[in-house]
Amino acid sequence: MKKPEWLNPNTFGAVILFGSFLVSIWIVMAQTGTLDRFTGREERVVRFLHWQLEPGFREALEVVIRGYNALPHVQEAGYRVQQIAISEKFYSQFLNTHLISGTAPDLSTMGKASLASQVDQFYEPLAAIVENPNPYNTEESVPDHLPEEIRRTLIDGPWRETFADGLVSGYNEQLKNYYAIPVSNWGSIRFYYNRGYIRRAKDVVLEVLDAEERPAWVETRLIPEGGTTEDGWLPDTPELREWLRGEESIDTLGRLLLISDALWEVARRENRPFLVPISGSSYTRDLFADRYAPTFHHSLLEAVDKDHDSGIGALETFGGWATGMWSFRDEPIEAYFETLREVASHFPRGFLGLDREQANRRFIMQNAAMLLTGAWDASGIFKLASEQANPFEVGVAVLPVPGAGERFHEFANQPPSEAAQTLGVPMALFKLSDMKDEAIDFLHYLTSHHGNQTFAEQSGWLPATIGVEPTEEMRPFMPETRGIISSLRLNFVGGNVATVYRGQLYLFIGGDITYDEFVQSVEEAMADERMGVNRLWAEQFARDRQVDRNTQMSLSTEAIRFLSGIDADAEERYYQILQRSLTLSNGNNNRMMWRRFFPDEPHPEF
Amino acid sequence: MPPGHPTPLIPIFLLAVAAWLLTGCGGRAPALDEERALVFLSDAHTEASVFNYNRAYDLYGQARARAERGGDTWIESTFGLATAGWHRLPPNRASILEARGLFEELAELLPENSSYLPRVLLNLGRIIELRNFPGDTVDPELARTYYERVRDKWEGTIHADEAAGRIAANALHYVDDPERVRAGLEELESYLERRPDSPIANVLWYFLGDKYWFFLDDAEKSFAALERSVELGLVERARAWHTFWRMARMARENLNDPVLAASYYARIVQEAPRSPRVHEALLAYNELRERYPDELPELESLPFTLLRND
Structure with a gap:
């Protein structure tokens, strides 16, 4: 029998395509509640949008949501909370579209989406709410074993005080109001290492240290007897040998480099051509550069900090360079770049083309012994490492700085401080939401001692609420407050100088150009009359004046609010913002900064 | 009409509809209507309070057009119109001149005891000394x-x-x-x-x-x-450490008073233990304490970590 003409692969494909389309429509309608509206079973839903797709986060949030949805008052009120998890890649597009169309989820993580930066236009201010206690922290629900001060703060204190950072992460400096409630903690950047590999590397070092003829990689790494730190990176001491015999993690820069050298030897001996010491990527490269900057720069900073404001801005960095307060030939600066290059020499080839996920995967597949990333990857890494056919133990350590007696220790011996770190996953309440009270109630629940404890235990993320215990394996990710906070702004602010700096830096740490070539290119770009420092200064002047005008807009808005009687607290905020407005001084700080560095030269104009 | 020729009824009907619609586009000002003016004014305030100045500008204009000149609603809506005109996007010479003109009009008209007058004058000062758009002169x-x-x-x-x-x-x-x-x-x-x-x-x-x-x-x-x-x-109490740090440096480097400097390092440690400078402040304090052991006591409160649950 002849087959009907319409029965062909094209028809089959079309049916699949159409069917998939219908299924997608069905899912979207079901998730957004549109289907319920059609079927008359409309349900009131508090939608919770975020981009945390790391293993554990969604599952933990779902556990908390289930607990909340089962509460009698929630059931009685006839609504429920639903999470919507969107990939980081599409989050901005999704949220921007819905913010502008007035259909944004009731709660969404602040950040990523460009429109979300227009905080006051799209999000509800929370100052009045955060001053009241969290109703879910009660005498019964908060454990008795907590220190009394913490317990009383949780039960009687304002909600904002129950957050580990005092809700700094939810505060908007410009608008002098709270606009977000953090529900977790990003945690700190840490070195993850494969305990088995590190043990084998230590054994290799112990073996070759006493060999009659030491291999070149040990000879060049260790300072010879009677030598100085110019001859090697770390001394061969009894402490080093004791450390090699023990199980302690890598604790100094010299030891990190020595173990990395040894790991190449492990790869050679075990015939593992894909094994590298550190799972580097474009992501890792920036983490190293940012983390080591305060450690190496801090000895140069006090003179450059012209306004004593405790931070080094881009203008101070430029001015300091142009007037010789620091240079690329200063020992700490050269040491900083040398360290970056030395560490990067233990990354896989072509690491600049690899991203964060590829780096993580290499570590999980045991093709790298170490990985630098944040606490947000921790639970996924721990889980996947234990589920491998050949499971391995993961250790965690802080990024090491030069130890006593090691190269650069003289000026680079303090770790970078993590004290400025604030809490994460800041959830903001959409201004047009018709479920505002319900959304706030859920945030109260999620950040209560009980809710956040459940979330921290289930997710393996660090808690946001005081008194909540992190899981044992997450303790090493707690922020380390000891250390240095400021660094030169070598990444500058933009324009041609930043482009040249970044491009040349990547070539340098990738081993493609020498330090002299790197410095020459960057200094030429900085000194360029049209596109160099002078232009950046002038562009910054325009930005500073714009910031002042934006601050005036905030002042005008507060004035409208209190003059019209919309917001009784607006007058107080007006005078708080006034301090910022006066201090900005119509952008003249920029002109003064120029004068301080270049008293005899006219302020640049373009 | 010759056979087959389309009937002119449809174009005539469309022209009539267009003419009717155009009657609404006349240049006549809306009639005074205090009640409606107040509704527009309230909506305008709501929009302005969320920084939606372009929308607020239109609404303040509607309110002002319906309010009696010199009355409270007119003053309020003129002030709002000037403010919204100043901040609506994109700013340009015409919009800033218009805003300034409205503030000037209020400055001339308002009595000395008006609660709006000092704010109008302050805003005039600001609009004149700020650079409102590229090429603006201050x-x-x-x-x-x-x-x-x-x-x-x-x-x-x-x-x-x-x-x-x-x-x-x-x-x-x-x-x-x-x-x-x-x-x-x-x-x-x-x-x-x-x-x-x-x-x-x-x-x-x-x-x-x-x-x-x-x-x-x-x-x-x-x-x-x-x-x-x-x-x-x-x-900014949350950033008090920032001021203390600055004062400590000034006392130490410029006023040559290390003990005074130490007192501000100590305040960072004790009053802002979650601040980013706490470690450096403690190092600086201890360094000074070694030099002035009789004047500087040992700090009892050591910095605790950012997370108080540690």
Whole structure:
């Protein structure tokens, strides 16, 4: 029998395509509640949008949501909370579209989406709410074993005080109001290492240290007897040998480099051509550069900090360079770049083309012994490492700085401080939401001692609420407050100088150009009359004046609010913002900064 | 009509509809209607309060057109229209001139006892001294005259305090003339000495402390002004460590008073233990304590970690 003409692969494909389309429509309608509206079973839903797709986060949030949805008052009120998890890649597009169309989820993580930066236009201010206690922290629900001060703060204190950072992460400096409630903690950047590999590397070092003829990689790494730190990176001491015999993690820069050298030897001996010491990527490269900057720069900073404001801005960095307060030939600066290059020499080839996920995967597949990333990857890494056919133990350590007696220790011996770190996953309440009270109630629940404890235990993320215990394996990710906070702004602010700096830096740490070539290119770009420092200064002047005008807009808005009687607290905020407005001084700080560095030269104009 | 020729009824009908619609586009101003004006005004305030100035501009315009000139609703909507015109996007010469014109109209019309007048004058000063769009020129001298008028007419009020602050900030336009900058800052300092109870004295002392250092390198005056601000209570209490750090450095490096410096390092450790500078402050304190063991006690409160649950 002849087959009907319409029965062909094209028809089959079309049916699949159409069917998939219908299924997608069905899912979207079901998730957004549109289907319920059609079927008359409309349900009131508090939608919770975020981009945390790391293993554990969604599952933990779902556990908390289930607990909340089962509460009698929630059931009685006839609504429920639903999470919507969107990939980081599409989050901005999704949220921007819905913010502008007035259909944004009731709660969404602040950040990523460009429109979300227009905080006051799209999000509800929370100052009045955060001053009241969290109703879910009660005498019964908060454990008795907590220190009394913490317990009383949780039960009687304002909600904002129950957050580990005092809700700094939810505060908007410009608008002098709270606009977000953090529900977790990003945690700190840490070195993850494969305990088995590190043990084998230590054994290799112990073996070759006493060999009659030491291999070149040990000879060049260790300072010879009677030598100085110019001859090697770390001394061969009894402490080093004791450390090699023990199980302690890598604790100094010299030891990190020595173990990395040894790991190449492990790869050679075990015939593992894909094994590298550190799972580097474009992501890792920036983490190293940012983390080591305060450690190496801090000895140069006090003179450059012209306004004593405790931070080094881009203008101070430029001015300091142009007037010789620091240079690329200063020992700490050269040491900083040398360290970056030395560490990067233990990354896989072509690491600049690899991203964060590829780096993580290499570590999980045991093709790298170490990985630098944040606490947000921790639970996924721990889980996947234990589920491998050949499971391995993961250790965690802080990024090491030069130890006593090691190269650069003289000026680079303090770790970078993590004290400025604030809490994460800041959830903001959409201004047009018709479920505002319900959304706030859920945030109260999620950040209560009980809710956040459940979330921290289930997710393996660090808690946001005081008194909540992190899981044992997450303790090493707690922020380390000891250390240095400021660094030169070598990444500058933009324009041609930043482009040249970044491009040349990547070539340098990738081993493609020498330090002299790197410095020459960057200094030429900085000194360029049209596109160099002078232009950046002038562009910054325009930005500073714009910031002042934006601050005036905030002042005008507060004035409208209190003059019209919309917001009784607006007058107080007006005078708080006034301090910022006066201090900005119509952008003249920029002109003064120029004068301080270049008293005899006219302020640049373009 | 020849057979087959289309009937002219449809075009005629469309023309009639168009003519009817166009009657609504006439240049006539809407009739006065206080009730509707108030509705528009309320909506406009709501939009302005969420920074939606383009929408607020239209609504304030509608309210103003329906309100009786000189009445409360008209004043409020004109003030709103000027503010929205100033901040609507994109700013350009025409929109800024229009906003300025509206503020000037109010400045001429409003009686001296109007609660809006000092704010109108302050806004006029601001719109004149800010760079509102690329190519805009600023006129600090003219802006100053508006601030002076507020300071002198509303003496003893918070408006005069704000104006006094603006006059001092206005002097910073003359970066290249340190004497003029000093005169401007000292004028504010004298004002504050005469009016110590100003509700924004802490804000103004902080401003003086910031500028005496950065514009004049006058550590003594800067430190004294910051001290006054700290005594009165810093506005940004969460960033108090920032001011303490600055004061410690000034005391140590410029005032040659290490013990005074140590007291501010200690305040960072004890009052801002979650601040980013806590470790460095503790190191600096301990270094000074080694040199001055009799004057500096051991700090009892060591910094605890950012997370109080650790």
